[in-house]
Amino acid sequence: MPDLIPFRWPADWRDPSKLDLLENTPYNCALIPADAPEEIQTALHNRGLTVVSDKNAPATVLPDPRWPQIQTGAHGKIDAGPTGNPWMDANGFAILAARAETPGKPVWLQEDPAKNAVVRNDDYRLAVADAAAYGAHWLPSLDCPAWQGVAQTETFFTSHRKWRACQPIAHLAVVSDFAPSRRDFVLEVLNLLGRLGTPFSIVTKASLVDAKRLALVVNLDQRDPSSDPWQVANGIRDKLGRRNDLVRLWNGSSINPYYAAAPNGGLDLLQLINYAARRSDEAVTAGVMSNYRSARIYTLENPVGAPIALRSARSGVEMDLPPFAIYAAIELIK
Amino acid sequence: MACRYSRRQMLFGAAAAALAPRFAKAVPTPAARVAVAKCRSYGPELLPTMERMFDQIGGVGTLVRGKTVAVKLNLTGAPTYRLGHDPAELAHWTHPAVIGAAVHLFGKAGARRVRLLESPWNTAEPLTEYMLAANWEPRDLLSAANNVEFENTNYLGNGRRYSRLWTPHGGYMFRAYDLNHSYEDCDVFVSIAKLKEHATAGVTLSMKNCFGITPCTIYGEGSPADEPSLIPVGGRGPFHEGNRQPSKSALPENDPTTPRDGGYRVPRVVADLVAARPIHLAIIDGIESMAAGEGPWVAGTHRISPGVLIAGTNPVSTDAVGMAVMGFDPMAVRGTPPFEHCDSTLQLAEGHGVGTRDLRRIEVAGARIQDVVCRFRKA
Numbered sequence: 001m002p003d004l005i006p007f008r009w010p011a012d013w014r015d016p017s018k019l020d021l022l023e024n025t026p027y028n029c030a031l032i033p034a035d036a037p038e039e040i041q042t043a044l045h046n047r048g049l050t051v052v053s054d055k056n057a058p059a060t061v062l063p064d065p066r067w068p069q070i071q072t073g074a075h076g077k078i079d080a081g082p083t084g085n086p087w088m089d090a091n092g093f094a095i096l097a098a099r100a101e102t103p104g105k106p107v108w109l110q111e112d113p114a115k116n117a118v119v120r121n122d123d124y125r126l127a128v129a130d131a132a133a134y135g136a137h138w139l140p141s142l143d144c145p146a147w148q149g150v151a152q153t154e155t156f157f158t159s160h161r162k163w164r165a166c167q168p169i170a171h172l173a174v175v176s177d178f179a180p181s182r183r184d185f186v187l188e189v190l191n192l193l194g195r196l197g198t199p200f201s202i203v204t205k206a207s208l209v210d211a212k213r214l215a216l217v218v219n220l221d222q223r224d225p226s227s228d229p230w231q232v233a234n235g236i237r238d239k240l241g242r243r244n245d246l247v248r249l250w251n252g253s254s255i256n257p258y259y260a261a262a263p264n265g266g267l268d269l270l271q272l273i274n275y276a277a278r279r280s281d282e283a284v285t286a287g288v289m290s291n292y293r294s295a296r297i298y299t300l301e302n303p304v305g306a307p308i309a310l311r312s313a314r315s316g317v318e319m320d321l322p323p324f325a326i327y328a329a330i331e332l333i334k
Numbered sequence: 335m336a337c338r339y340s341r342r343q344m345l346f347g348a349a350a351a352a353l354a355p356r357f358a359k360a361v362p363t364p365a366a367r368v369a370v371a372k373c374r375s376y377g378p379e380l381l382p383t384m385e386r387m388f389d390q391i392g393g394v395g396t397l398v399r400g401k402t403v404a405v406k407l408n409l410t411g412a413p414t415y416r417l418g419h420d421p422a423e424l425a426h427w428t429h430p431a432v433i434g435a436a437v438h439l440f441g442k443a444g445a446r447r448v449r450l451l452e453s454p455w456n457t458a459e460p461l462t463e464y465m466l467a468a469n470w471e472p473r474d475l476l477s478a479a480n481n482v483e484f485e486n487t488n489y490l491g492n493g494r495r496y497s498r499l500w501t502p503h504g505g506y507m508f509r510a511y512d513l514n515h516s517y518e519d520c521d522v523f524v525s526i527a528k529l530k531e532h533a534t535a536g537v538t539l540s541m542k543n544c545f546g547i548t549p550c551t552i553y554g555e556g557s558p559a560d561e562p563s564l565i566p567v568g569g570r571g572p573f574h575e576g577n578r579q580p581s582k583s584a585l586p587e588n589d590p591t592t593p594r595d596g597g598y599r600v601p602r603v604v605a606d607l608v609a610a611r612p613i614h615l616a617i618i619d620g621i622e623s624m625a626a627g628e629g630p631w632v633a634g635t636h637r638i639s640p641g642v643l644i645a646g647t648n649p650v651s652t653d654a655v656g657m658a659v660m661g662f663d664p665m666a667v668r669g670t671p672p673f674e675h676c677d678s679t680l681q682l683a684e685g686h687g688v689g690t691r692d693l694r695r696i697e698v699a700g701a702r703i704q705d706v707v708c709r710f711r712k713a
Contacts (some may be wrong), residue, residue: 242466243466249414250416251414251416282630285419287469314470315471318419
């Protein structure tokens with residue numbers, strides 16, 4: 001099957017000329033309502049698009065993705081302590097879980113911002129990056145007010161297609177078969193592990209064959225699903241210990257890191273998703289606990305990339321990151 | 335505009351100064367020699383410099399031999415914070431090389447046990463884990479002497495109960511403070527601080543460093559009303575703002591009608607703490623530091639390199655020399671730099687009889703202050 005890059009055709013659109021919005025974009029798959037008019041379906045087909053119904057998408061469509069953002073409480077106040085980290089709504093954990101459950105099957109996310117929310121163009125671009133970093137696709141609607149920026153962002157990720165095959169680098173493996181009775185519990189623990197800066201890989205019992213590189217294997221299917229996920233995640237974090245950290249960020253409280261490796265071993269990739277979706281005045285430093293010879297950083301602002309200096313640190317290397325609003329990827333060469 | 339303080343409160347503030355002469359009539363406020371040394375880096379020059387400074391203040395052998403030495407570090411804020419791209423120890427944290435040198439010299443002088451203490455931000459995780467998060471290697475400190483231990487003192491920790499330490503004269507803010515056992519279960523207490531300013535208290539030196547000996551399980555924003563929480567939640571906002579009392583397991587503040595203003599409250603809490611938990615040795619790391627605040631979260635802060643170490647056995651006198659090295663007058667009072675918006679912790683501690691801040695009474699050994707001065711407000 002070709003690599004489908006999906007978008008949503010708005011249910012109330014009847015004008016096929018709107019398909020011109022797809023000019024010079026990588027989108028090649030239209031997700032349409034099951035009752036879409038015949039003439040729309042024909043126009044989509046005639047344009048060479050793969051047309052799928054939202055009832056039979058050839059992908060895992062996540063059931064309840066979150067609109068990626070820094071979570072705010074009452075009156076828009078950021079939900080965090082004075083020097084604590086803000087809480088982020090992110091989807092990486094759910095995408096990794098879906099990829100582990102059905103290896104090889106594409107993962108799509110269909111979510112929209114809350115009604116009446118103030119949404120900037122960069123917030124939509126963040127939705128693309130939040131999915132693409134973990135190898136999934138966000139399903140933008142063609143009537144998205146930031147369509148041009150969304151398409152540009154998807155183009156960026158399409159030009160780095162090889163990154164999609166990267167697998168998580170982790171010292172922690174979480175085992176689960178995602179049985180319905182414990183699915184919510186397991187997903188919440190994974191979500192919280194991400195927020196604790198603890199990289200993990202997910203394995204099903206059937207696929208747990210090589211644990212040699214792992215420092216800790218946790219079978220979440222043996223945990224009481226009524227346990228407090230926060231305590232469970234913290235307990236795992238404490239047991240693993242910071243000596244097994246793989247990535248450290250300084251001044252990057254709104255950034256989620258995702259550290260992964262190409263399947264052939266030739267490339268490690270550190271992706272950084274900034275859920276503030278705006279440039280920070282703070283100087284962000286990233287550290288990886290391995291040694292590399294060279295590195296190149298790509299951002300949406302600089303899609304062709306540029307070398308980034310590596311500084312030897314106590315363990316591994318550190319990099320002083322240039323400012324970026326939404327997303328950065330650092331290719332690390334050993 | 336309405337006056338923020340009542341007449342009674344103004345008098346209470348003035349009483350800080352009044353306490354000193356009253357106390358001085360009975361017992362002269364102690365003064366002790368303070369050693370000052372140029373030290374441009376955390377490299378090989380550091381250890382011999384510190385050893386020479388210890389000799390200049392009378393040696394640490396008689397202080398630590400056969401003793402359990404508790405050392406309060408300054409690792410303020412989360413380990414994920416940096417001032418720019420520079421590691422925390424080059425700005426707002428005491429540098430591990432300074433800690434390691436001190437630990438090594440305590441061991442060499444015969445200390446039986448050296449316990450490194452800090453109350454890390456919002457966590458009960460081991461202190462070693464907190465250090466690792468900042469890219470430190472705790473094993474370097476473990477191997478600096480025999481019997482080195484770490485304890486996170488932001489909660490009950492390894493103790494069975496909190497220790498109640500009483501403040502002389504009833505305290506400015508609290509009659510006693512409930513602390514992690516480590517601050518009672520020691521023979522010698524050392525404060526290793528950073529030479530820097532503080533947004534609320536004017537300066538962060540060896541005394542302000544002790545603000546962090548208080549457990550947030552009792553005095554923090556998230557502490558329960560009745561009993562301490564199991565793990566710390568949030569920071570010490572209640573000390574700053576006075577918006578709530580500590581958990582009822584501890585004593586409430588003396589007078590809940592005093593100003594709910596950090597510039598009034600924090601210096602008094604600090605002065606109480608250093609009176610309740612006396613500091614036997616104060617070491618101030620001024621080799622690399624920051625100006626305009628105590629951490630990267632304070633607007634306008636920037637790196638500076640004073641290239642100086644300060645040590646003394648009296649924290650008020652040591653901090654007074656530290657202030658002079660920073661280009662401030664240690665006799666400064668509220669309304670004058672660096673105490674534009676707060677009371678002077680030094681003045682208040684002097685009022686408790688802890689020590690003198692009068693440079694005329696303090697003998698400075700080693701480098702002269704005028705030769706190492708680094709004016710923080712002009713840096």
